[in-house]
Amino acid sequence: MLIESIILKKIREKLLNGFAWSLADKVINQLGYLAITIFLARHIGPESFGFIGMLTIFILLTESVVNNGFSQALVQRSQQVTEQDCSTVFYINIICGTLIYFLLYFSAPSIARFYQEPLLVDISRLLFLVVIINSLTVVVRAKLIIDIDFKSQTIAATIATILSGALAIALVVNGYGYWSLVWMILIKAVIQSIVLWCFCKWVPKERFNKQSFQSLFRFGSNLMFAGFVATLVNNLYIALIGRYYSATQVGYFTQATNLSNYLMQFITSTLQGVTYPIMTSLKEDKEQLVKVYKQLISITMLVSLPMLIGFAAVSREVVLITLGEEWLPVVPVLIALCLARTVTPISAINMNILNAIGRSDLFLKVDLSKLPMTLLALYLALPYGIEGIAWAMVCTSFISFFINAYFPGKMFGFGAIAQLKIASKYIFSSAFMFFITSQVVIFPTDVATLFFKVLIGATIYTTMLLVLRDKFFLYGIGSVKKRWKIFS
Incomplete structure (x- = not known):
């Protein structure tokens, strides 16, 4: 037990240190790169x-x-x-x-x-x-x-x-x-x-x-x-x-993809880059691997859902402030892509665990199985322009989540339904947050509207999780309080 505790402590320290630097990378570089591309x-x-x-x-x-x-x-x-x-x-x-x-x-x-x-x-x-x-x-x-x-x-x-x-x-x-x-x-x-x-x-x-x-x-x-x-x-x-379509339409879709991807990759690549070597090191210890895997799913959904759904709620203000009116056709596409990305972070973890245990053959089977669906969705959506294509991506993303979770469910007893159950509090809280914040249009400037939408959204989401007594959220608050006491 003592040896196991020491090993877990070392893994946790490595994970936190790696996560901190990986997070810094995303904050400094992805946001910096985003600012430059917006300019x-x-x-x-x-x-x-x-x-x-x-x-x-x-x-x-x-x-x-x-x-x-x-x-x-x-x-x-x-x-x-x-x-x-x-x-x-x-x-x-x-x-x-x-x-x-x-x-x-x-x-x-x-x-x-x-x-x-x-x-x-x-x-x-x-x-x-x-x-x-x-x-x-x-x-x-x-x-x-x-x-x-x-x-x-x-x-x-x-x-x-x-x-x-x-x-x-x-x-x-x-x-x-x-x-x-x-x-x-x-x-x-x-x-x-x-x-x-x-x-x-x-x-x-x-x-x-x-x-x-x-x-x-x-x-x-x-x-x-x-x-x-x-x-x-x-x-x-x-x-x-x-x-x-024209190069201009590609530009709109590319910019919407970039904006939604920056936010999604900010979450996914930070977690994936750090957790893949950690899960690989635990591949011989199935019990510990499954524990880490379940915690990752919960923490990822806790963070990713409000960010992506919240971004969809403020997309109009973000586009007007950063890109200008010339780029307004990006907004409906961006909303759809943000919703499509909500399941991407956990899908990435589901695929990551297959690599970590050396089952790249299953990884390949999963990706190949999704190709016909994507081609069919594209064929059906092409006549409806870039908005139709964006909503086709929403449909394929959610179907892909169930496909990606199939083998982890079979091997570890933690499939799509189980993952959605542990994420139910985050889904409900994020959906309620989106419904309220998307109605806020009472302020005279886009900057003021954006500021208050973010403030209202963050307040609603955190309040909902406090009321629902989510253990990961409460643990996070407890950790912050402990650190605050140390520094004060």
Whole structure:
């Protein structure tokens, strides 16, 4: 019991330290990056954002091939990973990244013809260089994740965000338009790569090893393919909007996606990045793993639901204040996407636990099973414009939640219904908060309306949880009180 208590204490300390730095990363960098893109959006308009949005799917698909599989394979094997493994993955990623870049380079005219936008040829050939740059840091990032070193990653991302953002602002002020976005993405990747290498101080010391490659590929190939399918499913919407609608419509949808994603990723990637190595370290202890898993679901819903549903309630004010009236068509799309994202954080944890226990084959099955549903939803929604597509995403997200929870339910006895039961207080409180705050329109300015909506929403949500006596919320309040007593 004493040894178990010490182990759990160490895990908790690692988790809290990692979470703190990962949270700092999201606060400083994602909000900073969001502020920069909002500034650019006010100056270059929806069409320029649409050009970049059209190419995003190609970058994400290639990165899912180059980055996802082998990186997570290294993390999953964290206790047995060797220098030979790291060196082998490094060489494979560079080769894959370079080959994919040249494939995309020569495909640029075809991509431009698909979207009927000749400008995309030059834009894509420069922007796709980010694939090679990011392939250089796959092993470095994996090693830092294994060590739960989010401090180095936060510092690297902060430096990259500040410098690339300053360059982008200078370019847009001097009339470079959409090129400011392209160079910001590229320079950020370069700077972040350099700083990460400086922190990690790792260089490949071994030659490529066939046995090591085969061992990692058995696990990583499933994740790679699953990542590719998941990325395709999640981004096919924007690709088809670009094909059948104007670049301006793509810009609106891209901006709505970015705003909802920043908030969702702020929650999901913080928890997922920290918890994956923790759950991996507990994969041999099923009882402890299930305990951590259940707590993660509860804490995630406690935090994510009010943030996403609250953001939907204030979306009009946020768009008017930050982007301006030119971007008002974003609002209905943003509301729908915020609702679609409410189940994404727990879906991510449900998928994460499959990776943590080494069942990437199930991860792949789950993602493949969702592809026909997404294609059907897209086919039915395309005639109804970007709002129709956004509401189709709401439907597919909720169905996907039940699909994602199927295997965890079967293996750990904690499926979709059980997860919804423990989240019922948060769902009810958030829904009530949304109903009340969305009615608030009595103030003369958008800033005043936003301020009071946030204040009213936060008051309603916390009051509801106090009345309902939610144990995680009460535990959080108790922890804050203890810390306050210590400092006072």
